[in-house]
Amino acid sequence: MxxxxxxxxxxxxxxxxxxxxxxxxxxxLDCHKVLSQYQSLQAALPNVALYYAIKSMPHEAILRTLVTAGAGFDVATVGEIELLQPLADSPRSTIHTHPVKRDADIRAALRYGCTTFVVDNVWELEKFAAFRHRVGLLLRIGFRASNAVVDLSRKFGCQFDEAPLLIRRAANLGLHVKGLSFHVGSQCATGEHHASAIRACRELMSDPSIGDGVPLSILDIGGGFPVDYLESVTTIDRFCEPIRRALSELPGNIQIWAEPGRFLSAxxxxxxxxxxxxxxxxxxxxxxxxxxxxxxxxxxxxxxxxxxxxxxxxxxxxxxxxxxxxxxxxxxxxxxxxxxxxxxxxxxxxxxxxxxxxxxxxxxxxxxxxxxxxxxxxxxxxxxxxxxxxxx
Ligand SMILES: Cc1ncc(COP(=O)(O)O)c(C=O)c1O
The missing domain is CATH 2.40.37.10 (Lyase, Ornithine Decarboxylase; Chain A, domain 1)
Structure with missing residues (x-):
């Protein structure tokens, strides 16, 4: 209704x-609003590096605003890189998060200077063998959130118990898996699914046998942060409370990233x-x-x-x-x-x-x-x- x-x-x-x-x-498009949303999410998740998911509103004015605010960017295609390239001079603050990429997407991202890519299966790992000295990978794990309006773990994300095998396969190909990522779904009703995914990832990240002694040092908690449409959702600070609690249980040397789209642009x-x-x-x-x-x-x-x-x-x-x-x-x-x-x-x-x-x-x-x-x-x-x- x-x-x-x-x-x-x-x-x-x-x-x-x-x-x-x-x-x-x-x-x-009100750029002040983009900025205030960015600031309130940053306040709710201190110490989390925010990468704007360009797909939600691929618009130059939003990108300019967020470049000035110090945000990073989540790209998925050549087109998104082409939009970003003239506006941002810090390609290292870009992550390529599409788990299934065309060769042209990988090459365009590398040409731009992006070196972090998300993968979730063995065929995708193999695409990076030729670029192994230039990339660091995040392995995306699927966690399904029953309360998200848009379920993103049906289509993407390896199963939790596949992860050790994929990390080993990456090592055999000479690839560096530097961390884990997930996206529990878009427009989530609560932060509890993020929190349980973080705890599950902590289990993997603290297993010394994973990664042949090379520790996983990044956890990317994806997007899913909700906004008010028809009924008012909780404040972003309250939504992030369980997430902050789960993050505080991680070792201090792990970098935390997120990929908000809707929350910044809607x-x-x-x-x-x-x-x-x-x-x-x-x-x-x-x-x-x-x-x-x-x-x-x-x-x-x-x-x-x-x-x-x-x-x-x-x-x-x-x-x-x-x-x-x-x-x-x-x-x-x-x-x-x-x-x-x-x-x-x-x-x-x-x-x-x-x-x-x-x-x-x-x-x-x-x-x-x-x-x-x-x-x-x-x-x-x-x-x-x-x-x-x-x-x-
Ligand atoms: C890989 C990835 N990251 C981030 C987002 C942004 O999610 P949201 O708009 O829920 O924050 C999406 C949305 O589809 C996505 O697929």
Whole structure:
């Protein structure tokens, strides 16, 4: 069920101004918000090095903000490296975390200067034999979190008891496995799954027979840090409490890394769409926006999220309504079984928490153009908002 807020029309002034200035559909990215999310996660996980998962919102303004803040980056493809390369001059603060890589991905990452790669199976290990003097590997272990909205350990991660064998196989190939990684799933309800995965990894890391005497010195605890969509989740400090406790049980010489995506990018994104048409069907008002499930709202399909919506009206009247996207496909419906005040063609509908896994997976099906991305508070003040045009 989608959460809808009706605010008085005066409160929509900022969005109307932005829509007039930049047109719709629009996705506003607030770089201050990225920075404050980064700072609050860093405060909740002191001594953990944060590598932004670029895939969640691969946008230059976010990368620039995080470079300035001192973050590292998690890349998965050649394209992500190409986006990052002109902005960051510290390739050592980059980790390549895709467990299954194309040869071109490995070579591009190495050319950039990234030397840490994640693997989770023997065939992937073999891909690195030719580069063994240039890389250090993290072995990804699968831990399934029943409470995560997006389960990432179905597709990736070796089984826990396979790990010693894979580390031995790496040593036989002359490869250095320098640590372990996991990703318990995205948008987790609690930090308990991270905590139990950390404890399981501690068991492996403290086994002297693992790694032929070369200690595993890095533990990468992945992403999964949640944000508020429909119901409020716990604060990030409370979420990280069990994680901090589990980390405190590790030997002091182990470096801890994390790969947050959603937590840094989601709250920074606000979608501003215009009602381009309306119809009454079986007594229900249908409002058609100029953005939808094939555009910024694609995360409703791919990422299984529902975004808090906001409309602006001074009317006290409410009626049954549907909010749909612009395409000819009937799946392109954003919210049903909702009540709205009467709205007009040209009115705005605003979607909040829309910075992660939204524009990243948008298409231009039907040739409805993707939302224009405007970065605000990017360090140059509102008068110089940076406008970025989506490319196909
Ligand atoms: C390898 C890897 N790291 C980090 C992330 C980011 O996860 P989240 O957005 O839940 O923080 C993902 C998400 O798919 C991922 O696959």
């Amino acid at each position: 989608t959460r809808i807020a009706v605010a008085c029309s005066e409160q929509g002034a900022y969005y109307r101004g932005m829509a007039e200035r930049h047109g719709t559909p629009l996705l506003i 709250p920074a994104g606000t979608a501003v769409s215009r009602i381009m048409g309306k119809a009454r069907r079986n007594g229900v008002m249908w409002y058609y926006l100029d953005d939808g499930l094939y555009g910024s709202y694609s995360g409703q399909l791919f990422d299984h999220m529902r975004y808090p919506l906001q409309v602006f009206s001074d009317s006290k009247q409410r009626e049954a309504a549907v909010i749909a996207g612009p395409t000819c496909d009937s799946i392109d419906v954003i919210a049903e079984d909702i009540e709205l005040p009467p709205l007009e063609i040209g009115d705005l509908v605003v979607g909040h928490q829309m910075g992660a896994y939204t524009a990243a997976s948008a298409t231009d099906f039907n040739f409805f153009e993707r939302a224009k991305i405007v970065a605000v508070n990017a360090g140059r003040g509102r008068d110089s908002d940076a406008v970025y045009y989506a490319t196909a």
